[in-house]
Each structure stands twice: as C-alpha cells, then as structure tokens.
Amino acid sequence: MGTALVYHEDMTATRLLWDDPECEIECPERLTAALDGLRQRGLEERCLCLSACEASEEELSLVHSLEYIALVQKTQTLDKEELHALSKQYDAVYFHPDTFHCARLAAGAALQLVDAVLTGAVHNGVALVRPPGHHSQRAAANGFCVFNNVAIAAKHAKQKYGLQRILIVDWDVHHGQGIQYIFNDDPSVLYFSWHRYEHGSFWPFLPESDADAVGQGRGQGFTVNLPWNQTGMGNADYLAAFLHVLLPLAFEFDPELVLVSAGFDSAIGDPEGQMQATPECFAHLTQLLQVLAGGRICAVLEGGYHLESLAQSVCMMVQTLLGDPTPPLLGPMVPCQSALESIQNVWTAQIPHWTSLRQILSSSTHSPEGRSLPLLGESRTCAVAENSPSPLLDRSCLRPTPPVCTAVASTVSGSVLALPPGVLQQEKSVLRGETEAWARLHKSRFQDEDLATLGKSLCLLDGILDGQVRNAIATTTALATAATLDVLIQRCLAYRSQRVLCVALGQLDRPLDLADDGRILWLNVRGKEAAIWSMFHFSTPLPQTTGGFLSFILGLVLPLAYGFQPDVVLMALGPAHGLQNAQAALLAAMLRSPVGGRILAVVEEGSILQLARTLAQALFGETPPSLGPFAMASPEEIQALMFLKTQLEPRWKLLQLLHRNRDRQTLEIN
Ligand code: X5A
Numbered sequence: 001m002g003t004a005l006v007y008h009e010d011m012t013a014t015r016l017l018w019d020d021p022e023c024e025i026e027c028p029e030r031l032t033a034a035l036d037g038l039r040q041r042g043l044e045e046r047c048l049c050l051s052a053c054e055a056s057e058e059e060l061s062l063v064h065s066l067e068y069i070a071l072v073q074k075t076q077t078l079d080k081e082e083l084h085a086l087s088k089q090y091d092a093v094y095f096h097p098d099t100f101h102c103a104r105l106a107a108g109a110a111l112q113l114v115d116a117v118l119t120g121a122v123h124n125g126v127a128l129v130r131p132p133g134h135h136s137q138r139a140a141a142n143g144f145c146v147f148n149n150v151a152i153a154a155k156h157a158k159q160k161y162g163l164q165r166i167l168i169v170d171w172d173v174h175h176g177q178g179i180q181y182i183f184n185d186d187p188s189v190l191y192f193s194w195h196r197y198e199h200g201s202f203w204p205f206l207p208e209s210d211a212d213a214v215g216q217g218r219g220q221g222f223t224v225n226l227p228w229n230q231t232g233m234g235n236a237d238y239l240a241a242f243l244h245v246l247l248p249l250a251f252e253f254d255p256e257l258v259l260v261s262a263g264f265d266s267a268i269g270d271p272e273g274q275m276q277a278t279p280e281c282f283a284h285l286t287q288l289l290q291v292l293a294g295g296r297i298c299a300v301l302e303g304g305y306h307l308e309s310l311a312q313s314v315c316m317m318v319q320t321l322l323g324d325p326t327p328p329l330l331g332p333m334v335p336c337q338s339a340l341e342s343i344q345n346v347w348t349a350q351i352p353h354w355t356s357l358r359q360i361l362s363s364s365t366h367s368p369e370g371r372s373l374p375l376l377g378e379s380r381t382c383a384v385a386e387n388s389p390s391p392l393l394d395r396s397c398l399r400p401t402p403p404v405c406t407a408v409a410s411t412v413s414g415s416v417l418a419l420p421p422g423v424l425q426q427e428k429s430v431l432r433g434e435t436e437a438w439a440r441l442h443k444s445r446f447q448d449e450d451l452a453t454l455g456k457s458l459c460l461l462d463g464i465l466d467g468q469v470r471n472a473i474a475t476t477t478a479l480a481t482a483a484t485l486d487v488l489i490q491r492c493l494a495y496r497s498q499r500v501l502c503v504a505l506g507q508l509d510r511p512l513d514l515a516d517d518g519r520i521l522w523l524n525v526r527g528k529e530a531a532i533w534s535m536f537h538f539s540t541p542l543p544q545t546t547g548g549f550l551s552f553i554l555g556l557v558l559p560l561a562y563g564f565q566p567d568v569v570l571m572a573l574g575p576a577h578g579l580q581n582a583q584a585a586l587l588a589a590m591l592r593s594p595v596g597g598r599i600l601a602v603v604e605e606g607s608i609l610q611l612a613r614t615l616a617q618a619l620f621g622e623t624p625p626s627l628g629p630f631a632m633a634s635p636e637e638i639q640a641l642m643f644l645k646t647q648l649e650p651r652w653k654l655l656q657l658l659h660r661n662r663d664r665q666t667l668e669i670n
C-alpha cells in the first residue's frame, strides 16, 4: 500500500497559441515544475507511478453532454484562427489542437487514481494533470478547464463502486462553480470550496459563489462555500476554516472517499490568488484530511501559477500522503477579522443543515460568561518562550523523516502487544544511574520494577527530541503514570525544549512545581467541570458523545496545539481516563499535525493492551477507527467547552469562532 502518482508527459502539449494575458499563466511548465520538484526531493520514486490513459467518451459523458464532447473533439482539426474564435465563446479558455487529447488524459488520470484507491492498490494518491477541471460544466469550457476531472471521478466512484458519500475539498483559490452546478441537488456529494471572492468582484464574479449558496432540493447543505472577501489569507485562516467549518461537517458527513480539487493558486506567491499561505500549510491540510474516509484521498491538480510555489506545495502534499511528518507552520496563529467574518457567514448559512454546527452555536447564544467558574490567578507570560524559534525544531527540520517511525517501551513483549509491523520494540535505555537519579525525585511513586521502562522511556524521549524517533509509546504501571509524566516533562525542559504540550487524561494531578511560564501547556481531561488556573493550565471533562468529542478535538485541542506550536506532545492516559480506543486513536492521530508527529504517549500496561496497539497504529499513521454514528453533544459538554473557549480566547486566537462585532461590543459596554 502506498501513494499513487498518475501522470503523462503528453499533458504538457497544450499551450496558448496567441496573446492573451488572462490565459498565459496556464502553461506546460506548471506540470514540469511540479514533477521536477517531486524528483528532486526523491518523492516520485517513493510513489507508485501510473501512466495516464485517456478517459472514454462514455466516462466523459458521466458529466458532459455528447454535443459538447463532440465539439471539443472537433478542435483537433481546427486551425489557429478557428481555435481562437471558438475559445472566445467561453470565459477564460484557450483551445489547442492537442486540447482534446490532454483533457481526456486529465480526466482519465483522475479515474485511474480513483480506481487505484478504491480497489485497494494504494492508500491514496495524486494526479498531476492539465488542463484543470473544476470550472468546466456540462456543456461548457470555463476558466482554463475543459472536462471536469474531479466531477467525472466522483460520478465514476458512485457508479462503479456504489459509493454513497463522497467529499470534494476544493482548496483552489477560485470557486469551482462547475463542480457546484453538477452536484447542486445531490446529497451524496459534499462539495466544499473556499475561494477569493471580494464580495463578488473577483472572477468568476458569481453570486452563487457566496456562502448562502448551499445547494438545492435534497442537496441542501451539501454545497459549502467559504468566500474570502480579502486577499492575504494565510496559514491561520486556512487552518481556522478547516477546524471550524470543513472538518466538523466532514466528520458528520462521514465520507467514503475524499477527492481534493488541489489547486495551489491559494498559496503564497500566486499571481491569481494573492494569498499568504505557505507550502507547508498544504502538508497540514492534507494530514487533517487523512483521518477521514479511511485515508482514501485522491488529489487532482487544478490551478497554481507560481511555478516555485506550486512545486513546493505539491511536494508538501505528496510527502504527507506518503506518511512523512508535517513541517512546522510559520507565522502567528491568528486568523484575520475578515476570515472570521467569512467563517461566521458560512455558519449562518449552513446551520440549518448540520447538527455539528448547531450544537455549538445554540450554546454560544446564551452567555457562557455567566457561569461562575473562577479564573484562578493570572498567567505569568514568558516573552522568551513565545514564538521564539526552537532549536529543537531546527534540528529535526534537517532530518525530516526520522529513521525510526514508531517505537514502544514496555515490559510487555511486542508479540503480546501484537504491534503493527513497522512499530519497533525499544530495548535501549538511558544509563541505570541516570534513570535512578530521575526516579529519586519521585521516590515514593516508582517501584523498582518501574525503572526499566522509565529508562527506556527517557531514551525514547531523547530520540524524539533528537529527530531519531518520530513518536513512541511508553507503558507504565498504574501508580507510576503521574510520576513518569512528571519526569518526562522535566527532561524535556532539561533538554531545552521551548514548548511542551501535555495532554493528561484521567486522574493525573498537575505537578506541584509545574512551570507556568509559557513553556508547558497543561490540559487535563477529567472530572465533571472545566477549570482554569492560567492561560497555560486548565482542565475539561471528557465528552461522552461523538459530537462533543469531535468539538473537543477540533474546537479546543487542535486550535490550542496549533497556537502553542509545541516541540513535543506528551499524551498520558492515567487512572480512570475513560477514553475509548477509537477516541484515543483519533486524538493521537490529529495531535500529530501541529507537532510534526513528535508525540510520546504514556499508557498503563495491563488491562489495556488493545489501547496500546490502537495508539501505536494511529501514531504510525494508520487511519483511526470510526468513533461511531454522529450524536449531538450534550448541553453540559457544550457548556464546558464554551466556557473554556471564552476564557482562553484572548490568548489563543485560533479558538475564536465568531468575529467580535466591535460596534455591538461598544454598545454593550455603554
Ligand atoms: C483552474 C483555475 C482560473 C481561471 C482564472 C481566469 N482557473 N481569470 O485556476
């Protein structure tokens, strides 16, 4: 199993034959730049390379009319003047004698990719194609697009494999109105698109690109438009869109396949998009999607006109599809006001159609500030730790793929744990004397038999911080979990970690001397009520419903983790943690993104072998098992979550959901 790369050199044949400043950016070099990038980074040879074949007329007619297909076929025999004349009948289109061949290869490549993924030949894959597809319509070329590659692939997946739920994520900077029209009344295809809109003044200038276009008939709610009304959207804005809009809906929809209209004109440097998101962002977007649909992701190239930016972004996506850890995201994790407004507009339009949105908005209307949980003490902020480049991160950047992927330190043997292939059993330990010195800090909490695993755990932590090991699991005896976590925290700090995120599940008390200087973000998940000690130390109950648990991860944990940008995550499952295996796996799998995979999970040995195994699989990169059917969060769960979000929002801007209306606030104050 691996990643497919579908391509054919012939797709570089089509090119603009006359002067047209609007169309000249869609050039053959786009494909060669992307492919060269993959070759230079050794990514092409890691993929299963498939040579694209032309789609048949029957396959094209899944989406397009026979008259239109015949018309495009005819362009093969036209001369330059006739091609130019025909091109002018469409908006932002050029034809070339090779257009028909290329466009059939492009659609065919998307179909082959879907076949490779749905037959199980590969996990996921990418098709590098020209011409792009998402603007093309049943009987019209549009915006450089001739046949709608992704829409044809979706119809094919429905028809040939009987799929009932397909998610299309269109992260191209233009609105894929072609896809929207084709599936407008179809509830089996959830179409999400963000796009430069500027209140309708950006191409293709359509009112139906706005947030209030949600689909029609039975398809209502299955078109999700997120129009950007300003340029300059960056990593934080794209992340906020995924965490607060796309992913909640996607989990509720529960797709069987994810198709990505992978345009990279939404990346920095692109002349069309004028956005700011860096290529690394696409690694994160890709990894966030990997928890859906059993990891069945098919990405098909759409736009992307800045050759260097395009090549880098494609590499980031392919690298992530191959399972490499995500690189750190740069820049302050603060979404801009305009982005928050856009997100709010989507919520307003979609709320009738999605329970996952309703559960949150219903509670944010009655003021969570009214609840009287005390805000204990003010956080001492530490200017040194905040946003300073971490020497640890620099080091592991030089070695992006650690030699050891996932390792387990345990007295329980690997065969008893039934670890997935590729997960290593850790034998090496730090020196006995060193282990004892650390253990002495917690004399009463460590038994002699704990020392062997503690020594191995410390060794694994060093490996993670050194970039030798990507992530790991350490088992402990029940009594030693809290002490182990404490030792690991201290060792991170001794190792000059700048920021450590601790997710402590169950009855694990906050270590008495836990630093509150911004270096440790301590989130305890336990008990019945949320509590806040500082902007860096707090606790929240474990939601019991699927809806509540998803809101907890997407609405709280990931925004905090992305805002904090930790060097390493320590995830400890202590006594009475109450987490189901699927919940633990999803939490671990999703926490990988903001920390580049560097997670050390501490679990109690004994009763929970299955848990250790499921966690190992998730850390190793396997898609976590389903949480089960979507069930709305309980009022208590939402209240606790909203309380935390409201209190923490001033420091952690990615938590912010609703843009604060300045005028209204002023009114309230007066
Ligand atoms: C696929 C794509 C853009 C067309 C822009 C026309 N098309 N101004 O990015």
Ligand code: ZN
Pocket: 172, 173, 174, 263, 265, 302, 303, 304
């Ligand atoms: Zn585009």
